[in-house]
Amino acid sequence: MPKITTISPITSKPIVETEGVTYEQLEQTIVPKSVKAFQQWKKQSLEDRKAIVAKFSELLTQESTVELLAKEITEQMGRPIRFTPVEIKTAALRVDTMLGYADEALAKVPVENNDQFCKYLSREPHGVVLIIFPWNYPYLTLVNGLIPALLAGNSVLIKPSPQTPKVADRVAELFTKAGLPDGVLQVVHSGEPEVIEKLVQNKNISAVAFTGSVAGGLAVQKAAGNRTIPIALELGGNDAAYVRGDVADIRATADDIVDGAVFNSGQSCCSIERVYVHESIYDKFVQEATDIVKNYKVGDPFDPDTQVGPVISEAAAKRIRQQVAEAKGSRKLIPEDHFGAAEKLNPTFVGPQILVDVDDTCEVVREETFGPIIPIIKVKSDQEAIEKINDSDYGLTASVWTKDEQLGQQLGDEIEAGTVFVNRSDYPDPGLAWTGYKNSGRGVSLSKFGYEFYTKLKSHHIKHLK
Known part of the structure; x- marks a missing residue:
């Protein structure tokens, strides 16, 4: 398997070595596992999903966890240690905020209900969602999409920056401890753009959320080619x-x-x-x-x-x-x-x-x-x-x-x-929609509107039999 070496921005020396995945592994093992997990996860009640996410938030804010994760952020991307614990605590706050919006954001929308007809809208999960997130605020940018994606009933593949690989591993570990079923969340380590391009093109990937540079976002969009799946791009700013x-x-x-x-x-x-x-x-x-x-x-x-x-x-x-x-x-x-x-x-x-x-x-x-x-x-x-x-x-x-x-x-x-x-x-x-105009991207994260990308509408039209 390909090795990914993380270089310390503090010393310019190697600090972490991670095993990357091949596309063959993705195609033959990882993606099929996500597809299978999705079939069961989408059937779990929203209350059950919320309980697991709430437990994850609780585990994330344990003092020993905050200390460990903060140290790893500083090692991997160089932010001063006086600030990195704040990212972990802020990430937990975002998790809790998105939890609070789940019932409203995912509720059925009644249209008509009388003696003749019952009509309503439901929000359905897409399936397997790929989330690609950057190194600069790795926990924050990850939970922005991961939490609504999971609560909506999707299974998720998370692809971290090679600069902060431990972030994805830690989040996956904590979700496992919180009771998330096997396969619902999987980590994709890769430093090879062509592997991710092929993954975006995989017919079983139902949506892609990318946070990063304009060039990176355009590469994801190009990789999707003629596919009509939703692509969210949170890109740069000036x-x-x-x-x-x-x-x-x-x-x-x-x-x-x-x-x-x-x-x-x-x-x-x-x-x-x-x-x-x-x-x-x-x-x-x-x-x-x-x-x-x-x-x-x-x-x-x-x-x-x-x-x-x-x-x-x-x-x-x-x-x-x-x-x-x-x-x-x-x-x-x-x-x-x-x-x-x-x-x-x-x-x-x-x-x-x-x-x-x-x-x-x-x-x-x-x-x-x-x-x-x-x-x-x-x-x-x-x-x-x-x-x-x-x-x-x-x-x-x-x-x-x-x-x-x-x-x-x-x-x-x-x-x-x-x-x-x-x-x-x-x-x-977290209570406001995070969205960009012009080349800063498209799509929305955070707030109750942050759920919309991770769901698709289904219309229900029932005629009552006399």
Whole structure:
């Protein structure tokens, strides 16, 4: 079987070796097992399925489990250890939230019931669902789809990033302990795109949910070819923040925006990638943001004081540095050597940087950087800010920062993005639909609407016999 080696972003050395699967194994053993498990799982009552998912959530939040899983996340993708336990606890919160929506989301919809006819709609599971999820928030992005898929009655294949393989294994182990029947959830480890392409084409795969890059999502869509199965794509973003001149506290606003830009080393699909600031407070905002960034601690992610760890790979670090270097005419406000000690630890360490005098056509403004880089751009009016925010191929989230909440909401109505924040950013709320506009994808996760992708409608039309 093919071996998959996970390289530590902290040291650039191998840390995990995983056995990958061949397509022959998928076709002959794994997929048929999922098909068979589905036939029984779909017949279990929703209450039984909910009980298993609730037990999984309970197991996930046990102190020893949180500690172990948090450590593994830091090892595999480099997020500082002070933050990784929060992902596990937040994942459990999402599980519980989706559990709470299950009855409503999966309920039959009555249409007519009288002496002559009974008509209603039911939501039926698809069958075998393939969920492909990334490394940057592996537990969160996995449970977003896995929980509604299972509760709806599907069997599920989960394919993790080769960077965070243990995540899938741990989730499968916990579900087994929670009482999930054998075969309902299986793990697919693979680092070979052609294997996953063939899996997407397999006639027994009934739906595919992908979270990751635009290129990866388009590859999945292409692999599906002429198949008419549902494909959900949660892709990248180039999310903008607009700071109006009326913000109540410039320092606090700058603090929140810097956090939204550099948390997780900027490796979030909804991190702030570009900041537009009204000219009346531009200089003050830039100074506050610069002071805040200079006080960040970059370094060993196992140091509890570290706020920013490495980016995921040397290739990613090189791309980030290249984007900054190619931003012609821009000025870097953080001295090259400010985070020098940390950057000497390994080529994967990239210190946060603020760019000003940036041309709108630069790649660092136009494309997703996925790094701790903050371009700050001056605007003269609300309208100019909205035009610049919307001048993007992406539309995942955007944020407006103002003391006038009503005006903030009005500006949000003009923004072409799936989520608009006012005085907040970088937070997918489980009660709200998570969806992207433009090249940020299609489909919905979270909220009661997160169940729709994992079900298909069936109409029931019964004529009563006299």
